[in-house]
Amino acid sequence: MAMALLNAADPTTTAATGERAGPRPGWPEAPASLPRGPVAALSAGVFADGRIGQQVRVPKTAELVAAHLRRQIVRGELVEGDALPPEAVLMEQFGVSRPTLREAFRVLESEALISVRRGAHGGARVHTPNGDVAARYAGLVLEYRGTTLADVYEARAMLEPPCVGLLATRRTDTDLARLRAALAAADTADPDSARGASAQFHALVVELGGNQTVTVLAGMLRHIIDLTQDGQIFGEGQPPASDDLGADSVRAHRRILEAIEAGDALATEELWRRHLDELGAGLDEQPTPRDLMGG
Amino acid sequence: MAMALLNAADPTTTAATGERAGPRPGWPEAPASLPRGPVAALSAGVFADGRIGQQVRVPKTAELVAAHLRRQIVRGELVEGDALPPEAVLMEQFGVSRPTLREAFRVLESEALISVRRGAHGGARVHTPNGDVAARYAGLVLEYRGTTLADVYEARAMLEPPCVGLLATRRTDTDLARLRAALAAADTADPDSARGASAQFHALVVELGGNQTVTVLAGMLRHIIDLTQDGQIFGEGQPPASDDLGADSVRAHRRILEAIEAGDALATEELWRRHLDELGAGLDEQPTPRDLMGG
DNA sequence: GCATATTTGTGCGTATGTATT
DNA sequence: TAATACATACGCACAAATATG
Numbered sequence: 325m326a327m328a329l330l331n332a333a334d335p336t337t338t339a340a341t342g343e344r345a346g347p348r349p350g351w352p353e354a355p356a357s358l359p360r361g362p363v364a365a366l367s368a369g370v371f372a373d374g375r376i377g378q379q380v381r382v383p384k385t386a387e388l389v390a391a392h393l394r395r396q397i398v399r400g401e402l403v404e405g406d407a408l409p410p411e412a413v414l415m416e417q418f419g420v421s422r423p424t425l426r427e428a429f430r431v432l433e434s435e436a437l438i439s440v441r442r443g444a445h446g447g448a449r450v451h452t453p454n455g456d457v458a459a460r461y462a463g464l465v466l467e468y469r470g471t472t473l474a475d476v477y478e479a480r481a482m483l484e485p486p487c488v489g490l491l492a493t494r495r496t497d498t499d500l501a502r503l504r505a506a507l508a509a510a511d512t513a514d515p516d517s518a519r520g521a522s523a524q525f526h527a528l529v530v531e532l533g534g535n536q537t538v539t540v541l542a543g544m545l546r547h548i549i550d551l552t553q554d555g556q557i558f559g560e561g562q563p564p565a566s567d568d569l570g571a572d573s574v575r576a577h578r579r580i581l582e583a584i585e586a587g588d589a590l591a592t593e594e595l596w597r598r599h600l601d602e603l604g605a606g607l608d609e610q611p612t613p614r615d616l617m618g619g
Numbered sequence: 620m621a622m623a624l625l626n627a628a629d630p631t632t633t634a635a636t637g638e639r640a641g642p643r644p645g646w647p648e649a650p651a652s653l654p655r656g657p658v659a660a661l662s663a664g665v666f667a668d669g670r671i672g673q674q675v676r677v678p679k680t681a682e683l684v685a686a687h688l689r690r691q692i693v694r695g696e697l698v699e700g701d702a703l704p705p706e707a708v709l710m711e712q713f714g715v716s717r718p719t720l721r722e723a724f725r726v727l728e729s730e731a732l733i734s735v736r737r738g739a740h741g742g743a744r745v746h747t748p749n750g751d752v753a754a755r756y757a758g759l760v761l762e763y764r765g766t767t768l769a770d771v772y773e774a775r776a777m778l779e780p781p782c783v784g785l786l787a788t789r790r791t792d793t794d795l796a797r798l799r800a801a802l803a804a805a806d807t808a809d810p811d812s813a814r815g816a817s818a819q820f821h822a823l824v825v826e827l828g829g830n831q832t833v834t835v836l837a838g839m840l841r842h843i844i845d846l847t848q849d850g851q852i853f854g855e856g857q858p859p860a861s862d863d864l865g866a867d868s869v870r871a872h873r874r875i876l877e878a879i880e881a882g883d884a885l886a887t888e889e890l891w892r893r894h895l896d897e898l899g900a901g902l903d904e905q906p907t908p909r910d911l912m913g914g
Numbered sequence: 915g916c917a918t919a920t921t922t923g924t925g926c927g928t929a930t931g932t933a934t935t
Numbered sequence: 936t937a938a939t940a941c942a943t944a945c946g947c948a949c950a951a952a953t954a955t956g
Contacts, residue, residue, distance in 0.1 A: 381734075382953095385923075386725050398763050410942065421924045423718040426944085430681050430722040431729045435756065439676075442943035443932025453756075453763040461730065461753035462835055468693050468748040471831045479832035486777040536766045537774035540757055541836055677931090679944075705920065716946045721922085737921035738954025922952070930944070935937100 386427035389418050393428065397437050397450055408438065408448035459544035463551070473552055477604025480545045481597055487533035487542070489593030492584045499532045503581050510574055518570050523550070525577050529584075529596070572602070681722035684713050688723065692732050692745055703733065703743035754839035758846070768847055772899025775840045776892055782828035782837070784888030787879045794827045798876050805869055813865050818845075820872050824879075824891070867897070 383391075396402045408414065415425055429448060432438045436457045438448045466476070491499065506528050510521035523546065530542045576599040583592040678686075691697045703709065710720055724743060727733045731752045733743045761771070786794065801823050805816035818841065825837045871894040878887040 384725070384728075387729070390725075390729070394759075398759055400763075412942090422926095422943095423721065424923065426718065427722050427725040429943095430679070430685075431725050433679075434682070434685070434726045434729065440943075441932080442930075442941095444941045445933060446931085446942050448943095453760045455757070455760050458753050458756035458760060461748075461756055462750070462839070464689075464693055465748045465750050465753060465835055466832060468695070469831055469835075475830055476832045479830050479836065482781040482830065482833055483778050483836070486781075535770055535774050535777065536764055537761060537771045537840070538777055540760055540764075541774065541778070541839075544757070544836075545832070681944095707920090717921095718947095719945065724921095735921070736954080737919095737952075739919045740955060741920050741953080743921095916956100918955080920953085920955105922950100924948105924950080926947090928944100928946080930942100932941085932943100933939105934941100935939075 384427075385420055385424050386431065389420060389425060389428035390431040392418075393432060394435070394437060398453060402450045404450060404452045406450040408450065410447055455540045455543045456547050458540070459547040462544055463548045466548070472607070473549070474604060474607040476545055476548055477600065477607060480542065480549075481600040481604065483538060483545070484530055484542055484600065485593040485597040487535055487538045488529045488580070488584075488596045489589040490535070491529060491533045492587055492589040492592040494534060495532065495584055495587070500581075500585060502528060502532070503584065507574070507577055507581055510570075510577065518574075522570065522573050522577070529580070573599070576602070679722075680715055680719050681726065684715060684720060684723035685726040687713075688727060689730070689732060693748060697745045699745060699747045701745040703745065705742055750835045750838045751842050753835070754842040757839055758843045761843070767902070768844070769899060769902040771840055771843055772895065772902060775837065775844075776895040776899065778833060778840070779825055779837055779895060780888040780892040782830055782833045783824045783875070783879075783891045784884040785830070786824060786828045787882055787884040787887040789829060790827065790879055790882070795876075795880060797827070798823060798879065802869070802872055802876055805865075805872065810865065813869075817865065817868050817872070824875070868894070871897070 393402070393408075402408075409417070411422060411425060415422055418425065429438065429440055432448075433440055436451055436454055438450055440446070440448045503525070506521065506525045510518050510525055526546065527543065531539050533539070576595070580592060580595045580599065583595055688697075688703075697703075704712070706717060706720055710717060713720065724733065724735055727743075728735060731746055731749055733745055735741070735743045798820070801816065801820045805813055805820055821841065822838065826834050828834070871890070875887060875890045875894065878890055
């Protein structure tokens, strides 16, 4: 029944799908916005089971519906908070049954691109693509490979320093102001929110480094670390003496900010590397990242 | 009707799912085999729409089924090529209806953890968790943010060199042998497979660096680059004079291998950085990564 | 070609949860 | 607080497509 999606413009093809329980008068005309042609072929290839040229993986209808909605979200045609039409309307628009539509919903929901609530004023709402989802899948792969948390820390210590070093050479006054504000927030806040402020400083120095890809990757690693350290996975393995560690971190952050202010890329890079090494010290015997996907 | 899923071992509960009219006596106690307590709470939080402490997102039955199967795969209880039982059997085991089971299948299929074929001897087959899926989602986020391909190349040039530098200090004889073999393969092969061999050299130097997380992240970036450059996205923007570039790459790879053999970490790191910079040169005006998720 | 096993897609009914009155 | 309307969640049964032998 995939042709209804691919060929929604042609009423004759869709009519053929209808018969079985009473002939339907015809499908609603195609939403002109549907991507067609070569793109669909690429989509099939991307989703194939690995062997591209081997077998033609017939994309299931639900995948096509999900792909359509996904693209609308990624292209910005649907933005955060937008409500999708009710199931009945979408069923008619796409020309699919309720189960098929719901399969597509579950896929998009698992990608955190929509969230579906029931009840009055319920339905599907759109969310902006979030790096945390990519982190979940990366974490799944790492878990499968038996990667240790120390390995994740080590990776971060390799990834971030060059980016932060770049910041020292490029930083604007606005950058410095934001960094000072973030540092102050971590300094004055109570111990509980200090961790959050400290994490924000980490995110900020990477983000201001200017490379979006590194920002996303570093965010993934931070997310994995957060999930495995939030006391959920390691029953007792909380960071020792969090207050001391927090104070140490603030001191380290201050020193790094000074290096950034001075525009000393090498010093910044080295200081950041050392800071990250300290944070990851003594983790060698920790268990592997786990349950990042939940359940 | 999620209790049957949680209680698949108990035959009485599956019977209980049948009565969908009438008051339920209450929730059955949790099964011993499933992760409970804090982990379950984390799972709900992870899948929530972003606000963790705010609302309790009730996990849908299909999500629970998918999570259960996903964990079996990640924990290695189900391995590559394993065939899942037919729908009818799984329906009974989990105590769910066909549509619900199919929703779970679509989710796992979108994660490339299973592939479902129909017909005799069809059904769901298990696949090992692959970094490419994480790459798809990361690519989706990058596309949403309007990231350029040059940015991805730049990120790779920041990520890989420290890892490859580490290889120079740790390399074993086996490592060197594998690297020499990979280099030779790229040298003697025909232009077409030379690209593949060159890519394998790239993968190998990172993998032998010894950090699994970096290996996964670098694999993601390589996958994104491959997808955007395979002529699918850029109609004409193929790498200029691929033969020359290939020869240049082989030369660069040889020099880097020599530095690794010499155990010179700094030189290796710097050579690799320069090599990656060259590969990413002149991309500033290229469009953003696109259609990595298909459709 | 034909029988068989298995997924795919559909229609409809009931249950449940949520906001509004 | 209680009733009500709305919208999704889940279930069952049937027909069709597809791959194997």
